[in-house]
Amino acid sequence: MSRAASAARPPRARSTDEKESPWNDAFGIGFLMMAVMLLLALVSYDPQDMPSWSFLALSESTGEVTHNFVGRVGALVAGHMLWLMGYAAYLLPCSMMWFGVCKLHSKIKVTRAAWLGVAIMIISGAALLEVQNLLSERDHFTPLGGSGGLGFVIGGSLLKNLLGKVGATLLLGTVYMGGLFLVTGQHPLTVMHNIRLEITRWKAEREAQRLIEEKLAEEAANTVPGTVTPVPEGLRRKKKDKGGELRGDTPAVTATNMELPLKFDPPPPKIIDSSISRAHDDRSDKPKLAEVWEQKRAQKIEQAPHGSLGNLTKLFKDYKLPSMELLKWPEDTKRAPTDKNELLGIQATIVKALASFGISVEPGDITRGPAITRYEVRPVDGLRVSRIANLDADIARATRAERINILAPIPGKDTVGIELANSEKTIVPLRELLEDEVFVNGKSKLPVALGKDVYGKTIIGDLAAMPHLLVAGATGSGKSVCINSIVTSLICRFAPDELRFIMIDPKVVEMQNYEELPHLALPVVTDPKKALLALRWVVKEMENRYQIFAQEGCRNFEAFNNRNIKRKAEADAARAARNAAAATVAPAAAATKTKMKAGVDDARVSAEFAKEAAEENTEPKTAEVGTVDGETENNELRDASGTWLGDSQAPPPRRQEVVIPDTMPYIVVIVDELADLMQTAPADIEVAIARITQMARAAGIHLIVATQTPRADVITGVIKANIPTRIAFQVSSALDSRVILDRKGAENLVGKGDMLYVPPGGAQPVRSQGALVTDDEIHALVEHCVAQGKPVFDVKVDDESGEFGDEDGEDEDGVSSEEQECLEKCLEVIRQEKKASTSLLQRRLRLGYGKAARMIDILEDRGIIGPGEGAKPREILVQMD
Numbered sequence: 078m079s080r081a082a083s084a085a086r087p088p089r090a091r092s093t094d095e096k097e098s099p100w101n102d103a104f105g106i107g108f109l110m111m112a113v114m115l116l117l118a119l120v121s122y123d124p125q126d127m128p129s130w131s132f133l134a135l136s137e138s139t140g141e142v143t144h145n146f147v148g149r150v151g152a153l154v155a156g157h158m159l160w161l162m163g164y165a166a167y168l169l170p171c172s173m174m175w176f177g178v179c180k181l182h183s184k185i186k187v188t189r190a191a192w193l194g195v196a197i198m199i200i201s202g203a204a205l206l207e208v209q210n211l212l213s214e215r216d217h218f219t220p221l222g223g224s225g226g227l228g229f230v231i232g233g234s235l236l237k238n239l240l241g242k243v244g245a246t247l248l249l250g251t252v253y254m255g256g257l258f259l260v261t262g263q264h265p266l267t268v269m270h271n272i273r274l275e276i277t278r279w280k281a282e283r284e285a286q287r288l289i290e291e292k293l294a295e296e297a298a299n300t301v302p303g304t305v306t307p308v309p310e311g312l313r314r315k316k317k318d319k320g321g322e323l324r325g326d327t328p329a330v331t332a333t334n335m336e337l338p339l340k341f342d343p344p345p346p347k348i349i350d351s352s353i354s355r356a357h358d359d360r361s362d363k364p365k366l367a368e369v370w371e372q373k374r375a376q377k378i379e380q381a382p383h384g385s386l387g388n389l390t391k392l393f394k395d396y397k398l399p400s401m402e403l404l405k406w407p408e409d410t411k412r413a414p415t416d417k418n419e420l421l422g423i424q425a426t427i428v429k430a431l432a433s434f435g436i437s438v439e440p441g442d443i444t445r446g447p448a449i450t451r452y453e454v455r456p457v458d459g460l461r462v463s464r465i466a467n468l469d470a471d472i473a474r475a476t477r478a479e480r481i482n483i484l485a486p487i488p489g490k491d492t493v494g495i496e497l498a499n500s501e502k503t504i505v506p507l508r509e510l511l512e513d514e515v516f517v518n519g520k521s522k523l524p525v526a527l528g529k530d531v532y533g534k535t536i537i538g539d540l541a542a543m544p545h546l547l548v549a550g551a552t553g554s555g556k557s558v559c560i561n562s563i564v565t566s567l568i569c570r571f572a573p574d575e576l577r578f579i580m581i582d583p584k585v586v587e588m589q590n591y592e593e594l595p596h597l598a599l600p601v602v603t604d605p606k607k608a609l610l611a612l613r614w615v616v617k618e619m620e621n622r623y624q625i626f627a628q629e630g631c632r633n634f635e636a637f638n639n640r641n642i643k644r645k646a647e648a649d650a651a652r653a654a655r656n657a658a659a660a661t662v663a664p665a666a667a668a669t670k671t672k673m674k675a676g677v678d679d680a681r682v683s684a685e686f687a688k689e690a691a692e693e694n695t696e697p698k699t700a701e702v703g704t705v706d707g708e709t710e711n712n713e714l715r716d717a718s719g720t721w722l723g724d725s726q727a728p729p730p731r732r733q734e735v736v737i738p739d740t741m742p743y744i745v746v747i748v749d750e751l752a753d754l755m756q757t758a759p760a761d762i763e764v765a766i767a768r769i770t771q772m773a774r775a776a777g778i779h780l781i782v783a784t785q786t787p788r789a790d791v792i793t794g795v796i797k798a799n800i801p802t803r804i805a806f807q808v809s810s811a812l813d814s815r816v817i818l819d820r821k822g823a824e825n826l827v828g829k830g831d832m833l834y835v836p837p838g839g840a841q842p843v844r845s846q847g848a849l850v851t852d853d854e855i856h857a858l859v860e861h862c863v864a865q866g867k868p869v870f871d872v873k874v875d876d877e878s879g880e881f882g883d884e885d886g887e888d889e890d891g892v893s894s895e896e897q898e899c900l901e902k903c904l905e906v907i908r909q910e911k912k913a914s915t916s917l918l919q920r921r922l923r924l925g926y927g928k929a930a931r932m933i934d935i936l937e938d939r940g941i942i943g944p945g946e947g948a949k950p951r952e953i954l955v956q957m958d
């Protein structure tokens with residue numbers, strides 16, 4: 078029986094009772110014992126041992142049993158078996174051995190089908206021996222030849238006569254394979270596949286050995302004679318076996334430059350403790366975050382052309398970023414050192430648990446992170462890692478862990494990671510991340526501190542690259558703390574003129590800490606109905622920004638904000654180049670001329686900026702593109718950024734009016750609890766979010782959406798498709814995890830900040846412990862900011878006033894409230910019918926053609942349905958359910 082086949086298990090169904098029955102062991106031992114006895118009886122069979130009354134006895138038999146190891150019974154059984162089955166009789170003890178091993182090792186029931194398989198194999202095997210004329214000599218051992226009576230009758234007399242040698246061989250070969258299938262429970266193709274695998278592996282090993290030998294020979298040829306090193310023992314033996322010549326020593330070989338093709342010794346396992354926070358005095362010599370960024374900000378303001386500072390910048394020119402001293406180090410950062418024996422003990426339990434399921438692994442590194450410890454194990458060659466992944470419940474039982482997570486394999490490693498929650502969790506203080514080099518001096522444009530991974534590496538995301546973020550998890554899992562860490566990171570890094578927040582908080586309590594924050598662009602929105610208005614304001618602001626970019630010839634937000642500095646730098650460079658050219662052409666005589674020219678240039682550049690400054694001082698920097706009838710009276714009470722300064726309610730800004738600021742702040746929109754919004758106006762919210770997420774990146778607008786309801790009707794396909802960066806906290810089921818991450822895993826998290834972060838680019842999720850920022854720290858930071866200025870709101874969010882639409886109640890895409898109502902009905906029809914066409918709306922809502930066509934146009938403009946293709950219904954671009 079092949080090794081591969083013997084490694085396989087019969088796939089008979091087993092019940093738990095069978096598995097645990099103590100009789101299994103007894104039967105297993107019984108089978109093995111009988112198989113050994115049979116084998117001994119067959120091997121030591123001699124006809125002289127047969128009793129005289131047996132027809133197999135020889136005339137010279139004495140009746141004394143002198144040869145057979147199993148006495149008279151053994152002689153009788155073996156003699157009759159050989160007479161009946163020939164040498165195929167050996168298949169019976171072999172099969173019994175297999176059954177014995179199966180019973181003992183895998184506790185598998187030996188079924189009737191398996192016994193039938195043994196019978197089939199013996200009969201067809203004996204017949205094959207006869208057909209193939211193998212071992213056919215008749216002697217006193219096997220009076221009917223090597224194929225026995227059965228083989229003689231079935232193979233010789235019957236099948237060979239009827240089907241000929243080839244036909245009979247084919248038939249018997251197939252029947253034999255069928256028998257093997259019944260015995261092993263393995264499909265013949267699987268058995269063959271396993272055999273092929275074994276052969277391939279054997280060949281690969283031989284090839285590897287050959288390459289090593291070649292390399293050694295090559296190295297030996299290239300080495301200076303005289304230096305000698307002993308040949309490795311294994312290789313020496315191999316060479317001797319091959320009969321090759323071998324001297325005691327060969328020239329030296331350096332192990333470092335030798336490429337060993339397949340096998341290498343893995344490094345010895347390590348125990349790494351990355352859970353401890355860096356001591357706070359560690360960084361006392363390093364520059365403080367606020368100092369670094371204030372320096373950069375001062376530089377930027379200085380570099381800006383004279384008089385070109387925006388109103389917000391002027392307002393917050395002397396703004397001081399909060400000091401890190403406002404954030405505290407937790408008191409328990411100094412905890413007891415990790416007990417290595419405990420970790421090694423758990424790892425040994427894991428290895429033992431795997432071994433009990435027939436999975437052989439070597440222990441690897443152990444890494445203790447802030448919340449979880451990762452135990453690595455290295456599976457032996459040829460073992461499928463998915464077998465380990467399927468044993469999560471069994472490993473959890475063995476280690477008595479509440480939840481475990483298996484990474485099979487760890488991305489970028491040859492080991493499998495088994496993650497268990499620590500008995501004692503370590504807090505990751507936000508301050509540690511904000512003082513990290515990556516945060517202080519990294520290249521991120523909008524750095525946000527998220528947490529620390531199991532190896533102790535800080536996870537600092539760049540919101541500008543994300544460009545939008547989805548945060549989801551069950552209640553109490555750590556979402557709000559995560560959002561607070563993000564907001565705090567941004568407050569510590571940006572002044573109110575550089576970054577503005579729009580906070581939508583239907584849960585009312587989550588964002589109340591930030592109500593006075595000067596960074597707010599709108600008051601914190603707590604009414605779900607007003608949330609849609611706020612989102613529409615963002616859409617409008619985004620479109621406004623694009624119009625401004627187009628007018629200024631800038632591609633995006635970055636280019637726009639840097640345009641003045643760039644222009645100044647270009648002017649300086651041009652002037653310097655001209656000066657240098659003039660100086661080389663006529664060094665002496667032209668000196669005076671150059672001076673004059675430079676003077677003229679200087680004067681021209683100064684004049685340019687002076688003009689800008691004059692414009693700045695005399696009237697707001699407002700460019701009106703196609704202002705209706707040239708009206709300007711509404712601008713009288715607006716400042717340079719278009720902010721309404723009057724006491725009364727702000728009138729709506731006129732359509733087509735574009736205010737060109739000098740620089741634009743980033744806008745970060747935070748929606749804490751998407752589910753509450755999706756209950757009020759799902760289609761409109763989805764459309765608004767889709768528009769923002771599709772287009773806002775280049776406009777410097779970024780969206781963070783959080784929810785504790787990870788359901789497909791809340792995090793819809795459209796929202797997911799446009800928010801690639803996700804953070805999942807603990808959820809209750811794998812289904813919820815799939816809604817957030819498109820894969821399972823979040824159900825195995827341990828809560829309280831334990832999270833899976835999918836960075837931009839959709840790479841593998843990184844498990845990390847979220848940073849903790851306390852309410853006291855938030856209060857201290859906000860107080861620091863509030864003391865330096867009040868928020869400057871662009872507009873009031875008030876649905877009665879219609880600030881987001883025209884006087885006639887139209888919203889930003891010219892849809893009146895009446896049309897909006899009709900649109901809702903149209904969306905309902907499209908949702909039910911799962912198609913969209915003018916005729917469908919006409920028929921179902923009894924609309925005239927003109928009205929139905931208008932509705933279709935609006936839906937197309939809003940990106941809900943695709944463009945028309947003749948008479949075909951429009952494609953529905955959003956998920957309507």
Ligand SMILES: Nc1ncnc2c1ncn2[C@@H]1O[C@H](COP(=O)(O)OP(=O)(O)OP(=O)(O)O)[C@@H](O)[C@H]1O
Binds near residue numbers: 556557785831847
């Ligand atoms: N990163 C963290 N480190 C340590 N503890 C944390 C962390 N995040 C959350 N916690 C703990 O978990 C508790 C709940 O966190 P949080 O309020 O953020 O949950 P949530 O998911 O926002 O819940 P809800 O949806 O009900 O508002 C916190 O009070 C805190 O004790």
